[in-house]
Amino acid sequence: MRETEIARAQEELAARGWALLNDAPFLPHGRPDPEGVLRIATGFGRPSDRDGGREIWTIAPRTTRPGATFSMRAGGAAFHTDAQYHSRPEDVICLFVVRPADDGGDTMLLTERDVVTALRREPAGETALERLAQPVWTWTPPDVFSKAAAAVPPMPVLPGDGTVRWRRDNLGPLRPPQAQAATVFESGLRHAPAVRLCHHPGDVIVIDNRRTLHGRTPFADPERRLLRVRLWADR
Ligand SMILES: [Fe+2]
Incomplete structure (x- = not known):
């Protein structure tokens, strides 16, 4: 991978919160090369093995259990940030496309800025924004990672510093005003302008997880x- 391509992606990541590399050299003879994966990933941070005990995590349908976490089953995945159940989620995620699905499975991306703009247009959006800024939100780790996650104090969804933390299906118990804010937030997610990326073998999608x-x-x-590699931005 040429240094200039990594540098361009780093700039895009900083400027707009995500980047895309095409034809990245991690699939010699069509098979993923772990060293190539990590060489590219380290252009964006320090690999984390916190959940699952390995730096490279395979995202593929392995179970038909409906409650399984997104990376282990087929089907869609609603908008979320990764590792939202940790007090400090990893800063960056790299998704390496080995084999696209032949029937969908495109990546959808949505920035905090666009979500906040959409929320302000929702009925009761301002009230929801106030509640989403309060540190009252908790998430349950997926079963497969539950041993790795320590107890985390309640956190804000939108603290107002440009960051976001969210996943709907494993939110902790919600009081009625929170449940209402969660519903408004989900409506904002549906109405915000998302980016849709079709997958091609050799693509690397780089996401600012904050x-x-x-x-x-x-x-x-x-x-x-x-293949997914989560990264810490401090190296
Ligand atoms: Fe994810």
Whole structure:
């Protein structure tokens, strides 16, 4: 991978909260090369092995259990940030496309700025923004990672510093005003202008996990395969 391409992606990541590399050299002979994956990933941070005990995590359908976490099952994934159940989520996520699904599974991206703009247009949006800024939100870690996560104090969803933390399906118990704010937030997510990235083998999608939510469109193809590396920005 040429240094200039990594530098361009680093600039894009800083400027808009995500970046895309095409034809990245991590698939020699069509098979993923872990060293190549980590060489590219380290252009964006220091790899984390906190959840799952490994730096490279395979995202592929491995179970049909509906409650399984997004990376282990087929189907869509609603907008979320990764590791939201930790007090400090990793700063960056790299998604390496090994094999796209033949029936969807595109990556969706949405920045905090666009979400806040959309929320201000929602009925009761301002009230929801106030509640989302309060440190009253908790998340339950997925079963597969539950041993790795320590107890975390309640956190804000939108603290107002340009960052966001969210996942709807594992939110802790909600009092009625919070439940209402969560519903308004989800409505904002639906109405905000998202970016949709179709996958090609050799793509690397780089996401600022502090500022950009990600999700995916539905798919059923059991052969879909991505590799994920989460990274710390301080090196
Ligand atoms: Fe994710």
